[in-house]
Amino acid sequence: MSDAPSLDDRFAAAMGQCLGPDFPSEIGLAVSGGGDSMSMLALAHNWTKRWGVRLRVVTVDHGLRPGSADEARLVAEECRVLGWPHDTLNWQGWDGQGNLQDAARRARLSLIDGWRQGMRDVLFAHTADDQAETVLMRLRRGSGVEGLAGMAQIREAGAMRVIRPLLGERRDALRFYLRVMRIPFAEDPSNADEGFERVRMRKLLGALEEAGLGVDALTGTAQRMARAAEALKARAADIAARLTRLDWGQIVIDRDGFAETERDTQMRLLAASLRFVAGGTYRPRADALEALLDGALSGRGGTLGGAALHVEGGEMRIVRELNAVEETATEAGTGRLWDGRWRIEGPEINGLTVRALGTRGWSQVTPKPQLGPRFRQALSLPAVFRGETLVACAALGFGPAHTCRFEGPAPSLARFVLSH
Numbered sequence: 001m002s003d004a005p006s007l008d009d010r011f012a013a014a015m016g017q018c019l020g021p022d023f024p025s026e027i028g029l030a031v032s033g034g035g036d037s038m039s040m041l042a043l044a045h046n047w048t049k050r051w052g053v054r055l056r057v058v059t060v061d062h063g064l065r066p067g068s069a070d071e072a073r074l075v076a077e078e079c080r081v082l083g084w085p086h087d088t089l090n091w092q093g094w095d096g097q098g099n100l101q102d103a104a105r106r107a108r109l110s111l112i113d114g115w116r117q118g119m120r121d122v123l124f125a126h127t128a129d130d131q132a133e134t135v136l137m138r139l140r141r142g143s144g145v146e147g148l149a150g151m152a153q154i155r156e157a158g159a160m161r162v163i164r165p166l167l168g169e170r171r172d173a174l175r176f177y178l179r180v181m182r183i184p185f186a187e188d189p190s191n192a193d194e195g196f197e198r199v200r201m202r203k204l205l206g207a208l209e210e211a212g213l214g215v216d217a218l219t220g221t222a223q224r225m226a227r228a229a230e231a232l233k234a235r236a237a238d239i240a241a242r243l244t245r246l247d248w249g250q251i252v253i254d255r256d257g258f259a260e261t262e263r264d265t266q267m268r269l270l271a272a273s274l275r276f277v278a279g280g281t282y283r284p285r286a287d288a289l290e291a292l293l294d295g296a297l298s299g300r301g302g303t304l305g306g307a308a309l310h311v312e313g314g315e316m317r318i319v320r321e322l323n324a325v326e327e328t329a330t331e332a333g334t335g336r337l338w339d340g341r342w343r344i345e346g347p348e349i350n351g352l353t354v355r356a357l358g359t360r361g362w363s364q365v366t367p368k369p370q371l372g373p374r375f376r377q378a379l380s381l382p383a384v385f386r387g388e389t390l391v392a393c394a395a396l397g398f399g400p401a402h403t404c405r406f407e408g409p410a411p412s413l414a415r416f417v418l419s420h
């Protein structure tokens with residue numbers, strides 16, 4: 001008898017590592033009907049016997065291939081046999097924008113997020129082979145430390161946690177398990193379609209393995225890169241705590257301290273500031289960020305991703321770009337959000353409109369705060385209007401106080417850097 005832990009034991013260990021000591025009462029499973037996720041379903045089913053956790057299973061039918069409804073039915077049937085509830089969600093289709101696989105993945109995640117109803121954790125069956133393919137794809141794009149860290153075992157996607165308990169497992173081992181346990185699964189024909197980059201990378205990986213550059217080496221590198229990425233992030237958070245402050249939803253950075261910081265941290269702080277202020281989900285493109293940074297270091301401002309950077313004396317200030325919010329008007333009502341980040345407050349403002357202050361609003365502010373040329377940075381702040389008449393701009397101390405409270409993505413840039 002071998003003493004090596006079985007796949008079931010390794011799965012239980014990975015689940016323990018992901019979930020910590022407090023298991024939730026219910027966990028979601030994203031199951032496509034393919035071999036990886038069908039083996040995850042069987043493993044999770046066995047695991048629940050020991051831990052008493054309930055499962056809920058979901059399949060997204062993308063409707064892109066003739067057999068996709070059959071695959072959803074196969075998952076539904078297996079769930080019926082195992083005794084777990086299963087839902088099939090239909091994707092309304094691709095709008096033809098960008099890359100089809102990316103669009104399908106994004107749609108899948110958002111459909112599953114909508115489906116989970118209060119359940120926090122959803123398991124996905126990415127394997128070590130998927131991780132190695134991801135690293136190769138990122139290498140091809142010239143990715144840096146974060147990219148080469150590949151997929152994380154746990155990723156927060158808004159309020160949902162994507163958990164990947166099979167990230168340390170080889171696809172072959174899962175196929176073997178499926179055969180031995182006689183678990184049905186569907187063979188996805190697009191896995192053989194070399195029009196997809198991932199499929200080409202899978203083939204290349206086969207060739208590389210023969211030359212000794214295999215899944216283990218690539219996933220080992222990914223793990224070390226993930227640790228390096230964490231260290232760089234912690235350093236950037238540290239510097240953010242020292243050099244930045246939050247002022248009415250705008251980020252103010254000490255210029256001298258920033259100039260002395262190494263470039264990697266500068267890039268991180270700048271990218272995080274832009275996303276903090278503009279609510280962007282994705283990191284801005286590296287070349288655009290480099291250009292903005294070069295400008296900032298030589299005293300020039302610029303705009304990127306819905307935010308504007310101003311350089312003034314000893315400070316750099318990152319503010320919401322006026323152009324990006326000029327058209328954004330929210331009927332004022334207690335509890336509503338303007339521009340996704342400003343909470344509207346106070347019963348006296350009900351029925352009025354919240355918009356960016358703009359030059360028209362600014363011209364009505366009396367007495368004017370002594371901002372000098374910095375008044376431009378105030379123009380994208382929220383203000384309350386009755387028609388065209390300015391009623392309040394809390395940031396400038398004009399009108400009733402507390403009409404809008406900034407509810408940023410984190411209490412400080414340092415905390416934001418740490419959590420992204």
Ligand SMILES: Nc1ncnc2c1ncn2[C@@H]1O[C@H](COP(=O)(O)OP(=O)(O)OP(=O)(O)O)[C@@H](O)[C@H]1O
Pocket residue numbers: 030031032033034035036037038058059060061062108123124125126130188
């Ligand atoms: N249509 C879908 N419905 C539900 N979950 C899905 C769907 N497609 C993918 N997933 C989830 O995302 C994971 C990774 O997707 P990917 O397309 O890379 O899968 P894969 O490696 O082909 O795995 P599988 O063999 O399970 O399809 C899957 O293992 C599964 O957990």
